[in-house]
Amino acid sequence: MNYEVVVVGGGIGGLTTAALLAARGVKVCLFERQSGPGGCVANFEHLGYVFEPTAGMYSGWEPGGIFERLFAELPVGPPEVDRLSPAYVVRLPDRTEIAVPDNPDHFEDNLRLAFPECFQAASAFYRQLAEIGHSAANDSAPSSETTAAHLADCSKRFRRFIDVQLQTFIQSASDQCSLRDAALALTTPLRGLWAIRGGAQTLADALGESLKKSGGSLRLNSPVLRLAYGSDGTPIGVDLLNGERVTATRAIVSNLTVWDTYGKLFGLSRTPSAISAQLKQLRAWGAYLLFLGMDRRAASRLSSTRMLVLTDWQENQSYAPVQAQFTLAAAPAWDARAPEGKLAVTVSTFTNAEDWFAFHEDETAHEEQDQSTLASVWSRLHAAMPELGDSVEVIETATPRTFYENTRRRLGMIGRPGGYLKLAEAESQFSRTVFPNVFLVGDTICSGPGLAGVSHSALALADILTSRT
Numbered sequence: 411m412n413y414e415v416v417v418v419g420g421g422i423g424g425l426t427t428a429a430l431l432a433a434r435g436v437k438v439c440l441f442e443r444q445s446g447p448g449g450c451v452a453n454f455e456h457l458g459y460v461f462e463p464t465a466g467m468y469s470g471w472e473p474g475g476i477f478e479r480l481f482a483e484l485p486v487g488p489p490e491v492d493r494l495s496p497a498y499v500v501r502l503p504d505r506t507e508i509a510v511p512d513n514p515d516h517f518e519d520n521l522r523l524a525f526p527e528c529f530q531a532a533s534a535f536y537r538q539l540a541e542i543g544h545s546a547a548n549d550s551a552p553s554s555e556t557t558a559a560h561l562a563d564c565s566k567r568f569r570r571f572i573d574v575q576l577q578t579f580i581q582s583a584s585d586q587c588s589l590r591d592a593a594l595a596l597t598t599p600l601r602g603l604w605a606i607r608g609g610a611q612t613l614a615d616a617l618g619e620s621l622k623k624s625g626g627s628l629r630l631n632s633p634v635l636r637l638a639y640g641s642d643g644t645p646i647g648v649d650l651l652n653g654e655r656v657t658a659t660r661a662i663v664s665n666l667t668v669w670d671t672y673g674k675l676f677g678l679s680r681t682p683s684a685i686s687a688q689l690k691q692l693r694a695w696g697a698y699l700l701f702l703g704m705d706r707r708a709a710s711r712l713s714s715t716r717m718l719v720l721t722d723w724q725e726n727q728s729y730a731p732v733q734a735q736f737t738l739a740a741a742p743a744w745d746a747r748a749p750e751g752k753l754a755v756t757v758s759t760f761t762n763a764e765d766w767f768a769f770h771e772d773e774t775a776h777e778e779q780d781q782s783t784l785a786s787v788w789s790r791l792h793a794a795m796p797e798l799g800d801s802v803e804v805i806e807t808a809t810p811r812t813f814y815e816n817t818r819r820r821l822g823m824i825g826r827p828g829g830y831l832k833l834a835e836a837e838s839q840f841s842r843t844v845f846p847n848v849f850l851v852g853d854t855i856c857s858g859p860g861l862a863g864v865s866h867s868a869l870a871l872a873d874i875l876t877s878r879t
């Protein structure tokens with residue numbers, strides 16, 4: 411078959427790019443190896459529950475935001491969303507709770523109450539972020555200073571309040587991320603975060619529908635093996651695992667991680683050594699998730715359906731999220747996704763992805779590691795949130811190996827690679843590749859956080875491919 415554009419991967423990045431291109435009249439085909447679209451946001455269904463494998467906090471749904479812009483172009487309507495109020499609550503080890511509301515004035519009051527020891531410095535920090543946030547939008551903000559350097563006058567408590575949020579939203583603590591990245595991550599929630607009915611899977615489904623409605627092809631159960639090359643060595647399309655060759659006259663878009671795009675689609679022999687060396691240095695976190703069933707009545711005991719919980723101050727050390735934090739996202743009552751009287755809850759923690767792939771001679775070792783991690787997260791969860799009591803039960807867990815099996819992301823690594831200080835220009839650096847007709851889209855190369863960041867980069871790529879920039 412012959413298409414203008416072939417997209418490899420049906421995560422939000424690939425789906426958005428393909429849906430936009432098809433809506434603009436481009437002949438496009440998307441290949442996804444799984445039986446359904448969504449990648450990292452594909453729901454997990456078990457025992458009558460439908461679990462969202464994310465923290466359930468989505469930005470960009472405000473009027474004029476990225477999703478309004480996208481759906482204005484598409485022949486399908488957007489999913490139903492509901493603004494989270496507050497966006498989330500951060501709980502510190504001393505049980506202080508800080509609600510991050512959608513109203514900046516209330517936020518000042520919350521900071522004053524929670525951090526009397528350094529309120530002036532904390533407030534000045536957020537004002538600085540707001541200023542940087544504006545210039546970041548114009549891409550003119552400095553990206554060379556760490557955020558930690560700007561927190562010197564703040565208390566340790568406030569610095570950890572910042573770390574737990576940065577780690578959650580951009581997978582880097584304050585000593586590892588630039589002030590520009592921090593500005594994007596920390597000011598975005600102040601403009602609002604939303605829940606999506608049915609989870610972000612609904613967004614993936616809508617994008618898939620849109621692609622088909624515009625005349626594009628969505629081919630599920632279709633793993634791509636590698637790029638196909640012409641006799642002069644330039645990529646001309648893709649070879650599927652089933653032996654089929656599909657050509658692309660205009661472009662090939664990879665929604666795989668930056669590692670897998672080069673390691674698998676290009677092949678190591680066609681990856682320049684400088685890029686290989688850089689990719690070897692890059693690491694991203696793994697995620698360990700608990701999918702819980704919760705008694706519906708217990709929801710009223712939670713301060714918010716979205717909780718970012720710091721469980722350890724981590725004195726005298728750099729911030730290490732594995733034992734220090736978790737995120738709890740409880741399905742709202744209007745979208746319980748659970749058997750009668752229950753709610754679906756996802757608890758997310760960070761883990762070292764590589765640990766789940768090393769030293770495993772058989773499945774038993776993986777199960778043992780899963781069990782011991784579950785026991786540790788379970789006790790931290792109850793110690794930090796005693797209000798849960800016996801209202802929750804474990805339905806299932808997800809490890810980096812689960813993420814690998816579901817998405818084939820290298821080592822099941824999620825989100826953005828660390829070391830972003832060096833890679834602040836990652837998007838412009840990596841969305842284009844060594845081949846002028848091959849592009850990347852997805853969360854390992856986009857500069858903004860979460861699905862909104864991925865969607866922004868997909869729109870930018872669609873504009874490049876249809877010559878709108």
Ligand SMILES: Cc1cc2nc3c(=O)[nH]c(=O)nc-3n(C[C@H](O)[C@H](O)[C@H](O)COP(=O)(O)OP(=O)(O)OC[C@H]3O[C@@H](n4cnc5c(N)ncnc54)[C@H](O)[C@@H]3O)c2cc1C
Pocket residue numbers: 418419420421422423424441442443444447448449450451463464465466467468469632633634635665666697758816817818819824825851852853854859860861862864
């Ligand atoms: C634990 C966790 C919590 C999160 N919470 C939030 C949140 O609250 N809010 C938010 O906005 N974002 C959140 N995110 C981030 C967001 O979910 C991801 O960044 C985003 O879904 C990634 O999309 P993607 O398109 O980059 O890639 P992916 O979702 O990884 O998609 C890549 C696709 O390519 C497919 N594929 C791989 N290899 C092949 C092949 N050879 N052939 C064909 N197809 C292939 C995969 O199956 C997959 O479908 C969270 C992420 C995680 C892991």
